[in-house]
Amino acid sequence: MMRWDRPRVQTKALQTLVVMALYFVAARIGLAVPFTHGNVSPIWLPAGIALGAILILGRHVCLGIAVGAFLANFFTPIPHLAALVISVGNMLGPAVAASLLRDKLVSPIQRLRDVLNLTLFGSLGTAISAAVGSSALLLAGVNTGGSLLATMAVWCFGDLMGVFLATPLFLNFADFNLTRPRLAELGLLIGSLLVSSELLFRQNAVAGAVFGLLLLPFVLWGAARFSIGGATLTCLAASTFATWETARGVGPFLPYGTSGQHIYALQVFIAALSLSGLCLGAVIVQRTKAEAALAREEKLRQAQEQYRNIIDTTNEGVWIMDSDFRTTFVNRRMAEMLGCMPEEMLRRTPFDFVFPEDVPSKKADLERLSNGGRDIFYARYRRKDGSELWALVSSTPVSSATGVFAGALTMQSDVTLLRKTEETLRRNEKLITAGRLAAALAHEVNNPLAAVVNLLYLLRAEPMSEQARQYVELTSREIERVSAISKRSLGFFRDTGAWADFSLLHLLDDTLSFYEQRFAEHGIEVVRDYISFAMVRGSRSEMQQVFANLIANSLDAMSGGGLLTVRVRDSYGSQTPGIAVEVQDTGVGISSNDLKRIFEPFFTTKPDTGTGLGLWVAREIIQKHGGTIAVRSNCRPAEKSGTQFSIFLPSPVAAKVSA
Numbered sequence: 001m002m003r004w005d006r007p008r009v010q011t012k013a014l015q016t017l018v019v020m021a022l023y024f025v026a027a028r029i030g031l032a033v034p035f036t037h038g039n040v041s042p043i044w045l046p047a048g049i050a051l052g053a054i055l056i057l058g059r060h061v062c063l064g065i066a067v068g069a070f071l072a073n074f075f076t077p078i079p080h081l082a083a084l085v086i087s088v089g090n091m092l093g094p095a096v097a098a099s100l101l102r103d104k105l106v107s108p109i110q111r112l113r114d115v116l117n118l119t120l121f122g123s124l125g126t127a128i129s130a131a132v133g134s135s136a137l138l139l140a141g142v143n144t145g146g147s148l149l150a151t152m153a154v155w156c157f158g159d160l161m162g163v164f165l166a167t168p169l170f171l172n173f174a175d176f177n178l179t180r181p182r183l184a185e186l187g188l189l190i191g192s193l194l195v196s197s198e199l200l201f202r203q204n205a206v207a208g209a210v211f212g213l214l215l216l217p218f219v220l221w222g223a224a225r226f227s228i229g230g231a232t233l234t235c236l237a238a239s240t241f242a243t244w245e246t247a248r249g250v251g252p253f254l255p256y257g258t259s260g261q262h263i264y265a266l267q268v269f270i271a272a273l274s275l276s277g278l279c280l281g282a283v284i285v286q287r288t289k290a291e292a293a294l295a296r297e298e299k300l301r302q303a304q305e306q307y308r309n310i311i312d313t314t315n316e317g318v319w320i321m322d323s324d325f326r327t328t329f330v331n332r333r334m335a336e337m338l339g340c341m342p343e344e345m346l347r348r349t350p351f352d353f354v355f356p357e358d359v360p361s362k363k364a365d366l367e368r369l370s371n372g373g374r375d376i377f378y379a380r381y382r383r384k385d386g387s388e389l390w391a392l393v394s395s396t397p398v399s400s401a402t403g404v405f406a407g408a409l410t411m412q413s414d415v416t417l418l419r420k421t422e423e424t425l426r427r428n429e430k431l432i433t434a435g436r437l438a439a440a441l442a443h444e445v446n447n448p449l450a451a452v453v454n455l456l457y458l459l460r461a462e463p464m465s466e467q468a469r470q471y472v473e474l475t476s477r478e479i480e481r482v483s484a485i486s487k488r489s490l491g492f493f494r495d496t497g498a499w500a501d502f503s504l505l506h507l508l509d510d511t512l513s514f515y516e517q518r519f520a521e522h523g524i525e526v527v528r529d530y531i532s533f534a535m536v537r538g539s540r541s542e543m544q545q546v547f548a549n550l551i552a553n554s555l556d557a558m559s560g561g562g563l564l565t566v567r568v569r570d571s572y573g574s575q576t577p578g579i580a581v582e583v584q585d586t587g588v589g590i591s592s593n594d595l596k597r598i599f600e601p602f603f604t605t606k607p608d609t610g611t612g613l614g615l616w617v618a619r620e621i622i623q624k625h626g627g628t629i630a631v632r633s634n635c636r637p638a639e640k641s642g643t644q645f646s647i648f649l650p651s652p653v654a655a656k657v658s659a
Contacts (some may be wrong), residue, residue, distance in 0.1 A: 015060070027069060029045070033243060046090070086136050168229065218234050317414070320408070321350075354379075355380065378392055508568070522558060571648055576626075584642060585642050589642055
């Protein structure tokens with residue numbers, strides 16, 4: 001069995017009773033309106049009340065409308081059967097109009113289209129009520145003061161005036177927003193309207209049409225400040241006043257002739273004024289909404305522009321993709337990180353910017369993202385020029401209104417320098433470990449070498465053949481050579497960090513001796529051009545690191561042989577006296593583009609073996625010692641190629657002063 005929703009039924013019953021009472025009271029007032037003949041009123045507000053109640057509350061209030069209409073006519077001289085038929089017509093007309101308006105009228109009324117629909121379908125509903133009611137009165141023999149068509153016309157227009165004057169008040173009551181200041185303004189509006197109407201009605205020279213035009217400013221006031229509800233209330237007050245004064249024999253509508261013509265003139269005045277008010281109100285509402293929409297759009301545009309500026313100026317890369325992981329937006333920083341323009345990246349996927357061997361891991365990252373996972377991870381990309389970019393990626397999925405995956409937003413930080421630093425530190429750790437091991441081996445070798453040297457010394461005192469003596473001398477020289485290499489190794493890897501005066505010539509000779517074997521293997525001739533005693537002050541181990549790096553680079557540049565020249569001379573060209581050192585090779589040279597970046601950290605022309613830190617560290621050491629380093633190179637095949645590094649170091653006296 002169907003269970004009744006008791007609270008809902010009670011609510012509907014209460015609404016029906018309230019509508020019935022409201023309709024009954026309005027109907028009794030309508031029947032008391034002047035110029036009413038045979039229950040036909042020129043202004044029938046209950047028709048507007050009925051239509052508004054059905055539109056707002058629903059069809060269940062139709063019963064209250066019918067009962068209210070029947071009771072209002074029951075206590076009049078017309079036959080009770082006629083009253084019953086009239087009540088059915090008064091209910092049927094608004095019900096039909098409401099059914100036709102339900103899908104076409106926006107509540108509250110806000111558009112000119114709504115006013116047109118209300119006029120069109122409201123007229124149809126009032127025509128139904130007028131046809132039913134007028135026919136019932138005619139059949140019951142009630143005198144309406146005119147023919148059937150005339151009665152229907154007055155009835156129809158009277159109901160339509162009720163629709164114009166009452167229905168918008170129901171639908172747009174919220175427009176009033178009656179705070180205390182607005183309530184005072186509304187009272188001032190109605191009071192000013194009534195006073196002005198009274199003054200105008202007393203002027204015999206004012207015609208009905210002119211009277212209507214003179215009231216338009218008040219209607220405009222109501223529409224501008226209280227929207228359609230205010231315009232309708234203003235028209236209702238003016239129409240009530242005009243009807244009352246005309247019935248008293250005062251006003252501009254009396255010259256139109258008979259009483260029936262007075263009614264028609266009044267109805268035309270009320271229709272024109274109320275329609276003008278509704279149209280003005282609708283235009284103002286539409287304009288207000290359009291201005292508000294434009295303001296919101298401008299505010300949104302400014303906010304978007306502000307956010308775009310923030311995104312474009314941030315040091316983080318922003319990358320937004322759709323559900324197919326195609327790029328829909330990248331900021332300028334993200335494009336710069338990849339060496340592209342933002343327009344070049346649109347509609348492309350991340351797979352277009354990774355190395356082939358990284359595609360599987362990138363697919364796994366995007367798969368996690370599409371499954372709704374937020375993640376922070378390192379990613380490697382391939383720049384437009386083919387170089388490597390490491391980024392710290394913070395990713396989050398973007399969902400549609402229905403919760404379906406719609407794309408992804410990623411924030412990316414360039415950590416290439418950090419990653420290369422970590423890699424270099426790991427490589428340097430291995431080199432340091434190897435250096436310590438070499439130093440330990442050199443130290444351990446010294447003890448047996450000393451014993452061998454002593455044994456060879458004793459062996460020389462023994463009788464032996466000339467051939468054997470030659471072998472002993474040869475062995476002694478080689479042992480001394482091994483001992484010298486061992487001592488140099490210990491000196492190279494033992495860094496005390498203390499500054500002292502030392503001979504730059506001895507340091508250069510020691511450094512060159514490390515590479516003698518490689519010089520011979522590559523067919524490289526070494527020229528020592530020393531024109532200075534060359535005493536300097538500083539860290540010997542750090543300076544040896546500088547020249548070892550320069551010599552090693554020259555070796556790599558002359559893999560097919562060449563000439564390495566090391567020049568040392570006193571320098572008096574600057575205000576500070578010092579030593580000038582030049583390391584020059586005849587290798588392949590360095591291109592002009594690479595030459596501009598040669599001292600940048602992690603920049604290398606040897607990606608397989610170089611770290612990109614050697615020359616950067618060398619410059620830092622030279623500057624630390626108060627000196628300068630410069631480079632020039634030529635790699636054009638038609639000319640003599642090669643590279644020259646020029647170093648200036650201050651003399652020991654100048655170095656002490658600067659320190």
